[in-house]
Amino acid sequence: MDSGKLNENWNEVCNLVCGYEGVEPSQFKAFFYRLQPQAMSEGFLMLTTDNEFIKTWVERHYIELIRRALSQLHQGVPFMVAIEVDPSAAAAAGAVAAPQPSAASPFPAPVVSQPIQPAVPAAAPVAAQPDAYQPTDSPMPAAPVAEEPRSFPPLDFPTPGVTAAHAPIPEGPSSALTFENFVIGDSNRMAYSMAVNVAEQPGSTPLNPLFIYGKSGLGKTHLMFAIQNYIRETQPQLRTVYVDSSDLLADYMEAGAAHDKEKSSYKNFKTRYEEADVLLIDDIQYLQGKKQTLDIVFQIFNSLIGQRKQIILSADRAPKNIDIDERYHSRFSQGGTVDIQPPEIETKLGIVKSFIDEYKRNEGLDHFEVPQDIQMFIAESSSSNIRELKGAVTKVIYQMTVFQQTDLTVNDVRTLLENHFSGGASRNLSIEDIQKEVEAFYKVKHSEMVSKSRARSIAYPRQIAMYLCRQFLDMPFAAIGKKFDRDHSTVMHSVAQIEKMMQQNRDVQEEVENLKQIIREI
Known part of the structure; x- marks a missing residue:
């Protein structure tokens, strides 16, 4: 079959799959971008993708639907669908390999992120790069000046699973936030793509450091934990360290307080982070104005980058808008910098559906449903903050289950959530x-x-x-x-x-x- 006919058939398959009950179109399209049809004959379709994660996800969630659509298009002929990882695609193009859709296709052409170089083999020696990564000339301070750490409410994350016996003990909170339950839309697709690339090849792509920024509640922390969880599962020999900037600041102040009694306190503080294979620092903007802490972070940063170890940073603004020294701007921006924009209505609706599905799975309530018009009302009325969106869904579910008000109307929900959403009249x-x-x-x-x-x-x-x-x-x-x-x-x-x-x-x-x-x- 020629490539034009092959792509046309694949687009027809995807159109059908998107129309099936229970399929979230924006989620499926995100994975469609990463699949490329290679060959098709009677009863057989070969697809390729650029990494193992996409292959596993599609096989787990969509393979039967793809087979169903193929059979529907070919008069009931049963189909075998094979998906293989194409290493050349992963090496040549970091984000996406996909067929060019026809003019009539509703699937837009993929947006290609920065090109990804082939991973450095594990046994290959890594050459030093003195010209690219000079360590800071700032001396280690004798003792930090008092810096007020920012207090954060405790995060409500599920208890992590047992770590493999041969794996290093991971640092930082584990969570159920994964790539699989991240709802993808136009507002976050590029950030998602870059995060997957980093998780697949930590330290071996030009996306080092990866800097993700956007307003609070848009999914930055979700992507950071997704990266950490994926690496823990697929490369347990790597040591991942997640730290919020407030905790990093507290660690530094603790090292300063212990300095008089234990001269190695600063060394121990740095060692914890410098021994990481993957270091994730959340809300980096809160270190602005904390010069001594930033100097230490800068030294750790240069040490890890020089060893080809991966760094992921997040903030609520772009690096250039953080009030820090220019040298930090240039370092933070030297890899991949990507923003997450406020979600569109379609993405928010997908998030609402995912929260409801999660509740149904956890409670074993297969037949529980929230009316479609109520789901749409929540999506349209909410702000961009995903935590606020989840809170609204939780209130509605609580009203329907605990108070057994299963016949809720949109007007009932409007009253119930009258004071829930932030922004007032805006x-x-x-x-x-x-x-x-x-x-x-x-x-x-x-x-x-x-x-x-x-x-x-x-x-x-x-x-x-x-x-x-x-x-x-x-x-x-x-x-x-x-x-x-x-x-x-x-x-x-x-x-x-x-x-x-x-x-x-x-x-x-x-x-x-x-x-x-x-x-x-x-």
């Missing part, structure tokens, strides 16, 4: 509302606001409106851009421009604050 705002207020403020017609005009009297209010949409609404850049007849890059540029102007121009800052007040009162 959650009821639309892009159109913000456009209307900005147009009135600057005396601009709506037709001008969405026109192609670049006149400053039009372009400036348009940028202000885009900035305010980003501030008030948990929506991706692309979704905002559609309402202005622009693409996501234009919205990103506009937001950055207004942020810069607000720092430099007091008048712009006052205009924005006035508009914010007007919009809050809608």
Whole structure:
């Protein structure tokens, strides 16, 4: 079968699978991107993917549905489906190998992340790289100045399973947060892809360090634990260390307090992290202003990178927006830097469904269902914070099970969750509302606001409106851009421009604050 016909058949199969009951289209499409049809004959289909994780996941969750779709398309002929890992695909292209979809296909072409180099064989000596990774010239401080550690509420993670006898004792909390229960959408697909690549080949790709950033509750920590859990399962000989920046800071202060009694306290502090094969540091932005702790982190960072050991960092903002020395910016950004944007409605709906399915599995309630209109209401009403979304689902399930109110309506849920979602009235705002207020403020017609005009009297209010949409609404850049007849890059540029102007121009800052007040009162 020629490649064009093969890809056409594969697209038909995927369209059918997406329509089957219980299949979340966004989740399936994420794995479709990583599958490439190689050969097809009567009763047989060969697919390849670029890593073992995708192969195992598809075989576990989708293989029977793919066979069902093939049989449906070929008059009931039973099919055998084989999936193999193509090493050349993993080495040549880090993110995705997939057939080019036809024009009629609803599956968009995959977004390719940074190219991934072949993994360094375990036995191969690693050459030193003095030019690339110079250790800091900052001396080890004699004792740290008092730095207030940031307090965090305890995380509610399930108890980890028993570690294999031959494996090193893992450090940091284990959890049930895995790649398998991470809901994929347009807002997080690139971050997910990079995380999988790092988990497959820790320290052996250009994604070192991997820096994941985004607002709180979007899934950064989920991806970090997914990486850690996957490495523990597939490469138990590697030592993984997860630490929140507040715990790292507390460790450093503890080492300083013990320094007078035990001169090796600093050495022991560094050794814990420098002996890691994979080091994960969460919420790195909280180390800004903590110069001495950052100096130590910088030394650990250089030591691990020089040994080709993997570092994964997370923050609520991009490295360039963290108030730290420029040398940290350049180090943190030298590998893969990727953001997670607020989820689209489709992704939030997928997350709602996944929480409900998890509850059904845990409680053994196969026939329990939350009405579709209630699921959609939760997805549409919630902010981007996934923890808040899960809390809303939990409240609804509790009302239906504990109070046995199985006939809940959307109006009942609206009352139940009246004070649950953050953001107050802003959650009821639309892009159109913000456009209307900005147009009135600057005396601009709506037709001008969405026109192609670049006149400053039009372009400036348009940028202000885009900035305010980003501030008030948990929506991706692309979704905002559609309402202005622009693409996501234009919205990103506009937001950055207004942020810069607000720092430099007091008048712009006052205009924005006035508009914010007007919009809050809608």
